[in-house]
Amino acid sequence: MPGAGNGMTAAHTARALHDASDELRVSELSVVFGGLAALDGVSLSVAKGEIVGVIGPNGAGKTTLFNVICGFVRPETGTITFRNKPLRHHQPHDLAKLGIARTLQGVGLFRGLTVVENVVAGAQRRVRAGIVSAVIGGWRSSREEMALRRRALAILEEMDLDEHADRFPAALPYGIQKRVALARALMSDPDLLLLDEPASGLSEHQMDDLGSMVRELRSRMGVLLVEHHMDLVMSTCDRIVVLNFGRVIAAGTPAEVQRDPEVTTAYLGEDVSAVHQNAGDDGDA
Ligand SMILES: Nc1ncnc2c1ncn2[C@@H]1O[C@H](COP(=O)(O)OP(=O)(O)OP(=O)(O)O)[C@@H](O)[C@H]1O
Ligand SMILES: [Mg+2]
Known part of the structure; x- marks a missing residue:
């Protein structure tokens, strides 16, 4: 992580990519929509029992990443493996038998x-x-x-x-x-749960309940949580990957990500801990 200066850089960056215990691995994914790179060399992983958050400003590529993992969108380049098996031509309806479940942005x-x-x-x-x-x-x-x-x-x-x-x-x-x-x-009964903005439209109280619910799931499955609300992500996730303009700009524990200057810049200079107050209410309902 850039500028971390806290002794965790090399090991941590490696963990942010891949580890032997990973269930889901996404490597160097790129997706282009009409000449615009929605994802540009994105890598991340989720291990069993781990909650990994994906955050980033509107249009950063979070849903695109989610859709690639679900098989809604085919990447131009890159690979996805689940339990060391490559997922190449999978469709959303294959997910259940693979052991993957999802909720979509909105309700559905x-x-x-x-x-x-x-x-x-x-x-x-x-x-x-x-x-x-x-x-x-x-x-x-x-x-x-x-x-x-x-x-x-x-x-x-x-x-x-x-x-x-x-x-x-x-x-x-x-x-x-x-x-x-x-x-x-x-x-x-999935081994991996993919959640795209589960907290959008929830009250603070409901969001707290959701956070506890997701934390309880950790003993049974890995969770990839795409979310705008910083409070929820910071209090729930073991690791966080930050996207901006389709690229991973930071990855690490909530505390590491929160003090990363690139992350603060991506959120237009706002205090990241305060971003939840004006993000996420983008009316995807
Ligand atoms: N089907 C599509 N066709 C063309 N462009 C798309 C499509 N889906 C997404 N995009 C573009 O790709 C970029 C990434 O969008 P994406 O929806 O993945 O962002 P996001 O991080 O989920 O944003 P939000 O926080 O608003 O949900 C945006 O510039 C968006 O306009
Ligand atoms: Mg989205």
């Missing part, structure tokens, strides 16, 4: 399904909004269906959402919908 729940049905849908390998009701009500054996429903209800209970199980998403406050989206992602 199925409007025509109740909360518990949405969570059950998280167990599906291939889900399309139109067919999911038929899948749930149709060719599944009723025993399998009951087991999935019980599991979904257990997750909802664990996340304090059980009272909403039979409601439709549109009837619920935004913060609750975001939690349901997280519950749905957990339904596939």
Whole structure:
């Protein structure tokens, strides 16, 4: 890290790239949109039980990185490996069987399904909004269906959402919908959870709850947390990677990143610890 001067530079930079315990490794990813480099040589990794944050100003490339890992966007160059297996032509619907789950920027729940049905849908390998009701009500054996429903209800209970199980998403406050989206992602019992701005639109209190929830997941999975809200990222992540204009400009522990001058500059000279107050409210809802 530039200018760190605290004795952790070489070892730390190496850790910020790759380590034998890594589950997810992303190396030298580049993505170009219409001549603009959305990602430019981005490398990072997530080990089992580790929470890695990706932060950066609007347009820095965070969602693009997320979309490449999910298989929505193909990179021009670079590699992704998960548990030492290269992911080359994977599609979003392959993620569940690989052991990866995600929530998207915004909410993305199925409007025509109740909360518990949405969570059950998280167990599906291939889900399309139109067919999911038929899948749930149709060719599944009723025993399998009951087991999935019980599991979904257990997750909802664990996340304090059980009272909403039979409601439709549109009837619920935004913060609750975001939690349901997280519950749905957990339904596939992933080894790696990818979260794109899970805190957008949440109140401070809801954000604290989300932070505790994510920290509790650490014992079961690795987490890649793309997020604007500094408070949440700083209090939740083991390591943080900072993107700006598609490049990694810093990586390290929350404390290291917070005092990195390049990071402060990227956030227009604002005090990084105060950035959460005016970022993240960009209305992706
Ligand atoms: N599908 C696309 N086509 C063209 N350009 C795109 C596309 N997706 C993203 N971009 C551009 O790539 C750059 C990175 O965008 P990206 O959405 O990854 O940023 P971000 O860090 O997630 O921003 P935010 O904090 O606003 O969510 C931006 O300049 C954006 O305009
Ligand atoms: Mg984004």
